[in-house]
Amino acid sequence: MTSTFFSDGEDTGTGRKPRSAFSGSVLDARKRRVRLAMIALVMLSLAAVAYAATAGASDVSTPRFLLGLVTGDAAMDIRERSVVLDIRLPRVLMGFLVGASLAVSGAVMQGLFRNPLADPGLTGVSAGASLGAVLIIVLGNGFAAPIVSMMGVFALPLAAFLGGLASTSALYAIATRQGQTSVAVLLLAGIALGTLSSALTGFLIFLADDRQLRDLTFWGMGSLAGSNWMKLGAAIPVMLPGLVAAPFLARGLNALALGEASAFHLGISVQKLKRYAIASVAAATGASVAISGGIGFIGIIAPHLVRLAIGPDHRSLLPSSALLGGMLLVLADAAARTLVAPAELPIGILTAAAGGPFFLWILLRNRGQMAL
């Protein structure tokens, strides 16, 4: 049933290799590249974790740390052991999880909004999550006391999740009309929602007492300091579902790149996909914000670099972004701890300093294509 119209004289500009072999080789070449990139990312991530766990104000040599992990603790003395296992390792793992969550949230959001500049930080989702978190910190002894006593350590990440969920849903409702999202409306609505959340957050800070103010300041600067196994344990149940769910959205997000109508024609339940995507972004962003305050731009940088290297297919984009985001944040945190040692820079400053120019670079590269 092949049309005879194209059987002669069609100049395709490329060699005429056997059909299936050719298209097979295109997909295969990309698959090989994806596999290579994944292996490289896993190895680099492990190296970053090992490096970050040993670098810092109190130096522990990396080989001895690795040896210590393998042989039990024979190679490390008690002080080193405590520094690495009780302080650095939870912090490094937390950093990895936060970076992975922010990167995956960014990638999912970009897929959902069909735009490479969507990011939880830029679009007010992080601000919404912050509002939820601040609400718990400030009202934890007052209005919200019953919730806090009931939920315990989970109250903060849950509140941040709900705040993120509210802002993501509002953003989507505002910025999307008939399945198309306008970039301008998306970014402007994000600014408006972020401003509104910040205003409410500001009001809560105004209400806060001195002790709460200190908590808020440390938390809000964006820092992984103060990570411990307990906080890690509280964040994982909120964060992990978002991270684990994301790969299941990959096929749907691929189809969504053609627009909502075409995704529906291809057999995707678009409304369901959007709901899951929004919940996954809110969970991963909310928990990250609850732990580390505002850390920006990882959600843009990681997915963008991955797209450049292995293409936009969400099946490989989501896991690769998670690895790269985790790795980048672990390294940024190590830099934050060591650059001005023994003092410590807020990590949010570092990611913003690197992310701002990066964002401008993407903007300049795509200026022609984006009808802002």
Added chain:
Amino acid sequence: MISTKNLSVRLSGRTVLSDVSISALPGRVLAIAGPNGSGKSTLLKALSGELPYQGEASINGRSVSGTDPLALSQLRGVLPQSSSVAFPFSVAEVVSFGLVASRHHRKTEASGRIAEALSRVGLHGYEARSYLELSGGEQQRVQLARVLCQIPKPVEEGEPRWLFLDEPVSSLDIRHQLAIMQLARDFARAGGGVIAVMHDLNLTALFADDLLLLKSGEMVGAGPLAEIMHDHLLDKAFSCALKVNRVPEGDLPFVLPHTVGI
């Protein structure tokens, strides 16, 4: 068979389609024509399940609104009027999205299907090109290949499959216009069904078997092309003096405005 009974669509309080009752048969190409804003695309969207409607619409006996997206995607493929792709996917990837919902096919089979769909629209060898760097006409053909990857066979499991084409040739040169319309007709001749929104009345006359004329959301006429393509019905639909002429050899109709002195 596809049939509608008193199909109406209201969009933000305004009736854009009212009481359309038609049937489309497998083996035939049904063209929908009418002036801008007459509800052609709306009808196609209602039939594809994309828009809520009042009245009845069914594909192969199954109600459109009562069938889930996955099941609908096995019955019909839809080529939209315009489509954008958000990220720099390759041509092969865009075409492979035709298989996005059907998980149970082997990799080798998938790449064979992609290659075949591409050569059917004359884009053999374009697999590795970036979709965003193609011309408008090439992009439209890639989208058609994507639809053909989703619905490769006119008949499967004893049931006709359907192609819904919304202005399939609007940005193509004449050679590719003819080729794509021929492809649509071949699909129908092999037992499938095609419903196409058309602007070019002469291409419609060449390739369609049946014609539905719409104006302001209402039917002006529907039936076999020869019965519908007449001066008075076209005049009524388009509010413009048109003359249906005949090509001497082959008795084919062609349409010209009255002002042209023939």
